[in-house]
Structure formats: C-alpha cells, structure tokens
Amino acid sequence: MKAIFRRDWLMFTHPFYLLALVAVTMICLVTAFQANAEENVPQDLVLMGLMLCLMSSVFPQAILLEDERNGWLRFSVTMPVKRSDYVSEKYLLTLGFILLFALLNSIGIIILMVQTTGFDIKEYLFLLLATTSGGLLMMSIDLPMLFRFGTGKGLALFVVLFVFIFLSGFCLFAYLSYDADGRSFLQWVQTSDHFLLALLLLAVLAVIYSVSWLLSIRLYRKREF
C-alpha cells in the first residue's frame, strides 16, 4: 500500500492538483467573506458545503481516472500490491480529502458565522457534520461503481444513481410536506437537536462507507483487466 500512497502523493504534488486546491480554497474564502448578513447566509453556507462536498469526490475520481487512462491500474495488478490494499488506499485517500475539505469548510463556516449571525457551536457542528456526511454518501456510492465498472461507465452510472437519489429525496420531502404525518415528522426534525441528528447521520454514513469499502474490495477482486 505504501507504493500506491507514494504514487498518489507524488501525483498530488503536481502543480495541476495544487493549483486546483488553491482555487477551491480561494472560492471558499471569497464566499465566506462576501456573505451578507440579511440575505445570503443560508444559501452561502449550503453552496459552500455543496461545493466542498463535491470537491472531496472530484480529487479521488481524478486519480482513479488517471490511473486507468495511463495504464497504472493494470500495472499495479502485476506489482506486489494486493487488490484489497489498492482499494483501501483509495478509501483512505478519499477519507483524507473529505477531512481536508471538512477543515476548509470549517474555516469557511466560522468566518461566515462570525461575519453574520455570530458563532454558534451547535449550528457550526451541524453544518460541518452535514457536509461531511454528504461527502461520505457520494463516495460510498461512487467508489464501488468505479472499482467495478471502471471510470467511464462507473462515473456515468454514479451520475444516474446520484440524480435518482437526489430526486427520490426531493419527492420524499415533497410527499412529507403534504402528508399530515409527514408534516409532524418534519416538525419533529426541525425541533429536535440538529447537532445530534447530524451526528446520527454521520454515524449511519460511516457505517455505509465501511460497507461500501468492503463491497469495493469484493468487486475489485472480481474485476478483469
């Protein structure tokens, strides 16, 4: 696994990736500093969270795409690197990115809060956990497909599935809003402790991520090159 880590590290020290990281940081900081107390706070937070959530998936995807494109993926199968180690390295790497972007998000949220509504530790942790959960969910769905079908087919399937999940969530929310029982459920969610809910969500997603990890190892072991 050390060799795969080293290879990915050397790739990330390439100016292209470093520039991309700087660009994301800049966008995040600009969004945080430009926030307007009256109008934009929730939208800005959501947008920043979404962007960082998306970025935490883009980087590992780019690495996998590159691995496949230049033949490193098939070469790594011939090296003394177990397939399970290759998968595990990518999951750890993804986790690293999620944490990195969570840190970035954290800085953004603090700046935004201090500038506008004032710092609220519970709200801050809720936002942070919610976006981290988003990143975990995306990659839990994405990685098994990439390992099973490769980046071309895998990414297309991921987009389809993600849109499906997003629309399902939207439809479920719409249904709950119109249904009497649903409305009382939503009210319960609104009045309950957001931080605890987010913590619960994160715990559930951590389990999903672990299951996804094990599934990817199984799928990658069956993959032919």
Added chain:
Amino acid sequence: MNAIEIKGLNKHFKDFAIEDLNLTVPSGCVVGLVGENGAGKSTTIKLILHMLFQDSGTVTILGKDNVKELDDVKEDIGVVFDECCFPKELTADKVRKIMRAAYRQWDDALFEEYMKRFDLPLKKTIGKFSRGMKMKLSIAVALSHHAKLLILDEATSGLDPVVRDDIIDILMDFTKEEDHSILISSHIVSDLEKACDYIAFLHKGKLVLCEEKDRLYEQYRVIHCDEQTLSAIPKEAVIGRKIGSFGAEAIVRQDAVPEGVQGYPIDIEKLFIFMVKESG
C-alpha cells in the same frame, strides 16, 4: 522447476476463446509467443498474471498457483506491457521512489545503472520521453528488482529496429543467469528469432506449435517445386503451402522432402506465416 506451467487453460469470451492451452516456460529459457494480431497472446499473458480469470485449467508461476499464491511470487516477476504504464507527469526518479516502496528487493544502484546504459534522464518527465525511451524505462523498472521471470507483452512493437535490437540485447543479458526466464509475446517474429530458445505459435486462441527453436530449424525445410510434386508429399508432413503461377512453395518436414528437390533452411517468420495461412 519450470518458470511457467500452463495446463488445460480455457477462457471463453463472446467472440473469442483460449482453448485447452498447454505451455511451459522452462527455467533459464526464453519462450517467444508468436501470433497474428488477435491470436490470443495478450489474453494468455493476462491469464497467466490473473488479470483475466480462467474458466478452467491451471497456471503455475515459479512453482506457485496463479490464483491462490500469485501475491507470493509477484516480487520475482517483472512485467512490461506494450505501453508505458507510468504517469506521464512523473519523472523516472519519482518512479524509482514508488518502486522502492513496492518491491522489497528494489535495487537503486541497478536502476541507475540501467538508466545510464539506456541513456535515460532521471529528472525529465515521462511525458517528454519518446516511445523507445518509455519502453526502456519500463524494462529498467522490470529488471531493477531482481526478478527471476520477465513477462513482456508486445514490448517491442512500434519501436524502431535499433531500439528493438537494444532491447533484445538487454533481454539476452538477463538470461545469462541460469534461473532467469522470459516469456515474450510479439508479432515481430524476427525479434523473437534472435532471443528465444523456444517458439510457441498461437492462432485463434489455440497453440498450434511449441518447439525448441533449433529443432524447428532442423525439422522443417522450405521447398520449391511444381504442384504435382507437392501433392505427392503426405499431407501431415506439409506445414504450409503457397501455390502461384511459377510453381509451389511449401514448408515440409525434413524427412518428407522429395528426392531431387532442394530443401532450404526455414526462417521462423516464414514458418509462422505458412502455418497461419494453412490453418485458415
């Protein structure tokens, strides 16, 4: 011990199959896998390396089963594909750092020696390398962890004759050690003719011939005669034939060369072409 032993290997795809393949790479030998494009050379190599999973049959590499124990022998195998598999953004020096982490027996000094011998720069990005330089780098990597078995899949295709000749020289140096073996696939038969001890012909997923190179030279002859003379030779002794307006050219077993007809030494390329054409 054989470096590679394939027994009854089968793999079926929608429109192609490797059927009942039996092949041995004896330790200390170079075996050339020859076949036209799509004959199954790369598929065979992928099956050996368990990159494709066999339907049936067994493959042992350096005495270990390729399904259950491949991880135990990967340290001793050097693999070179038809394309350089290293990220083009990296330099050879960075590739060395990766490989140092991958192989327990990685030898930095040996790698540097090969880089000097191949005249390859350590600090230039691989993206700026020519195809020949990339292939040489791949070979340098494959040789720098003291592998006992080299597996090369079309490693010389697309290279100019000078670079190809360099690579063949390197491979011949590698086999100076008694326990070093090579399985090399190519459709450039002349390359294999120089380096190989054994030649294996693959055609449409089947092994049509596997023989010691010198025995092929001894066993077969090229003859030029008329159609009538050719038809008198037993069919099983004729490997391949070409009939034109100026008579017939055929490759036949040495013992079947008709009296009064001059038999010329064969070259492997001609044997290969005749066999493929005869098989249809």
